[in-house]
Amino acid sequence: MSTKGKTSREMNVTEKLTALFDGLEECDEDEQRQKILEINEMISEMNEDEYLSVFTKEPFNKIDKMIEKEKISLENAIEFLKFIGYYKMLRSLIDMAFYCSFLNDRFKKMIINENEKKDEKNEKLLADLCECYISLNFNFEPELLSICVSCLLKVALKKDENEETQKEVEMALLALGNSGHNFIEQKLYLNEIKEIVQYHQKHHNLTRLAYQSAWKFLMERLFFDKNLEEMIVNEYRLGREVARELEELTKRLDWKSEKEKGKRKKEKQEELILLRWLEMLEFYFRYFHLWNEEYVGLIDNIATVFRAAKDENFEVIKQCISTFKNVAESKCVKLDDFLRSGAVDAILEGMQRPTLNNEMVCEGLRFFIEISRKLKRKKDNETEESKRKLQSKKIFEKMEEEGSEDIISCFWKTVENIGYNRYNLRLSASDLIFA
Template structure:
């Protein structure tokens, strides 16, 4: 896909006001197909305040029907989300203010509401806007959860449910959601899928992301997350996606093509797992399988898909720092071995090198502090000895020493609490 894709999108958009409603719908379908082929940079080029303001003007001048405008905008929001585009262009448009008022007015109607209109505008706002008012969230969440509860397995319903769940996954962590909606509706959606497999992979990931976000503000949701077996389900989904991704194509695609939908969903799972690890969750036996899946992803991606492999390193670091995995389990899983090999690669960028160093820093901190890993002293010493032996095999001390001159750079640019003491990255079996 070249920049001609966005140019053709703009040509089709300019032609909309000269078409009747059916002609508009046909052109919008062409625009949606174009967006499906665009990469992140091209979607960003389309996603502008100017576009949104022009759509509002066309609606007001009756040159574009509300139905067709929403049909286009939902897909702009859809492709913004799946391509990890974070921008505030919509928030500053006049269209966003108009739609926000329409949501509130439609919701407050005393008589019969236009449910389809309300759903469409709620989806647009949730997909396009990264910052919503608490009032809007209180209307949007129950509205879209009701859509996501639809259980029909036909393709049209699956698309509706996917769009609603994707929109919900963009509700920021700092907004409170009524507890009964999570303990009842989102649980029902996830459990029904686990039994009947009716959701698309993107829809299922989005349902989990919406729930995982809530953990950030209320740790009590951990019981629901564990009851629904997040670690087990995430591992299973990652394994399936890993087997469908063409990793050799992915290596080529980093320069020549956009990522496939499977790759994008896999990246979204890695992002959700990061949110999960960040919340200092309690470990259980299902975590071993999740870490094992992440190791497999890392091995497949490290030479073929830099973004996915970088996510894995970040997750290993987060799992270690927040005790989502015990040190001896990380050693047995192969995470330490793989990172030791990778840290020696001459082509690593600064950020990845920093994450590698932090990964080892937290492993060594964990191995020194008894309270972090509840194991007998003898077992803890054995685990530390295994780490030391592995590091000696790989020449780890020499590797760390080689970073001595750059530690201050990492502290200055990435984390002011980053240790400048080389000894903090080295194992001493007899230090306590």
Template sequence: MIKDFRAIDKSIDKFKKMTLKEHFSEFLHELGRCDENAQRQKILEMNEIIDEMEEEEFKSVFTKEMFNKMDEMIKEGEVKIENAFYLLKHLGYCIFLKDMWAFGFWYSSLNKRFEKMIIDECEKKEEKNDRLLVDLCECYASFRSNFSKEWISIIVPCLLKAASRKEESKEVQKDVEMALLALCNTKYYLIEQELYVNEIKEIIKYHQEHHNLTQLAYQYAWEFLINRLFCDTSLEDVVVNELHFSREAARELEELTRRVEWKRKKEERRKETKEELAITRWLDLLCCNFLYRLLMNEEYSGIIQSIALLFRASRDNYSKFGYSCFDLFERMAIFRGLKVEDLLKGGAIDAVLEEIQRPTLNDKMRLKEKKKDEMEEEKRKKIKRKIFERMEEEGYEDIIESFYERFEFFNRQYYRKLSETKYIAP
């Protein structure tokens, strides 16, 4: 009995010393020896390992050889195809959110298997398995970034149909989220409007009325449509005036900002929440739109306000978002068509001035007296008054001309403050 316990202890010690890559490889090898239910539990554990992987380990695991191994196990009946989808779709989900690629899939026998299965299913005249086709298209599109015109014509309608489901159960919401995520991987390709425009409009409009999508799914729907806009500017009226992108983006950012626990300690923030991931992707999308000057209308000031709200909420503990907000402020300043009153109304100028005048961590240790705090506030007010006086003297057009230089200066000051606090011991 004692020997048995020692053997168990040794196994536990060995297990603890294994890397995530070794854990994953061992679990993959064990799949073929499990029944269907045990396989699903094992895959759940494998998905948790995937979540923990850093980029380099991630790349070292998901190679051509790994995908070939998975293909062989499916071929030999060692792994049920439904269980394989369960693992592969989670992998595709993580690849998308982490902005990585599993290039090994492109050259693997699993890629060829899925292509053949998709074609075979599409060619059936009777008893088509729609669920199987959706699963295949989701996995295939999640791992690919290059598609022929023929594959686009198959994948896009299939995924849009899956994303159009309106039930509000968690299972359906997760399926819809995955379908929209896979659609986003077609962003580099010109797609004929008849393949998608009515369907994606209906998905967005229905959510605006009934709120049936998750926040990430709604963001993916917009991301898919906005990426089409860069290839087809005739969609601008649909995006700006019919679907009200500016209004929706502002509302989503404000809601997400309020849902994040900004005061969490650094060790509690090792893994990004879904809300933080959604914020990141909204900011990336807004950055592109500012750059290409496509979405200026009367709802635009709401976006400025939402960015200022995010900046104030995140600046103490989430410098990543602070950088992004400052970058967007700078891009807005470059806009020749942007009205200064929009920047004022949206709170961009106040947010920048607050940050420039805000004490650094070193300053806070020295400036604890109320009197000095009041002096700092008075300085901020003086700077703000000077800006208003300059506006009155020179007119809005001159201010717009000089705004880029102003925000460039603010950016330098903000980055300097961040560097001052970076190396201070906690």
């Protein structure tokens, strides 16, 4: 845990964690458990940069040596690693620290050995090892991934609603959601994930994070099996389900209010879950093209999130704009329905925000450029052509009312001054002429 080149706060966090971590070797098992709880509490207060500065491969190599020399019980080591993985997955962080460590090699061998046992297989240990392997990694060997997916789905299928089981299920699904765009045979997951999603839709047994993670795992399978799209959109009701989740999360969040520490921590988690939904939608609309009428309501809900966040949460409003841009560019979204939603009004309002920075204005410009391009495509049918012209006129007038034309004109000068390459805006101002 090197402190070279770090800020004073990062050094303070690193030093405190290092002291606690180094003291683990000298403790008995109960004392270790208590120190691990203290370390976990510190980790939960970290920002992403602090996490990445602390958890390089050295701490994982040290845990590997402690396990080898029996300086830490495997149970305590796993509990510690599961919490580190939980932090990393919740924030969708990607890093190579664990992947490059000796501990990764140890866990891979242990997973294979435990899985090959016939009569004395420890299912709980195997599930814990699989969870650590997937949650802390970023790259997966096919054999290991197959074992882990099958094992974690067994855990995720548990129906008991007591707090302990719910946490086990949440952690298993969160890990599965971290499995990336890797090929997994349908027979290993399809029936199980279908049962998990549809059972929740009927009984609401999963936590919000668990349900989002189940969808994340399912959506990432689309890269290798586009036949799933029909099922995801029309059978599992992608638009309806995500719209409801966004609506409920937005109602629960109050970015302006000062909260006591415990409530604020819970609210922070809900912000992260909301961001995970938006990121998942951005991914879907970028790559897949099946239309469903429920998308109109979904886009409206994203607009509601955007307005609720306003100046209070930069990451959320940035992700909303980016998601809108991908929706606007998507082949699956009908322009009429998109213009019916609250997206255009929300972005026009957003362009007026005094705190909007260059990056976010550029995302807004990309959004309007794509809308403009679609509206410029002349229709062969006379009725459709009249509708296109009317839509163009309405948006242009709306932009004039909001003063957005002036903002855009001014911003082109800024883009020219800072260079086109930085924002990939190799376009002329005429791209934003709607009529």
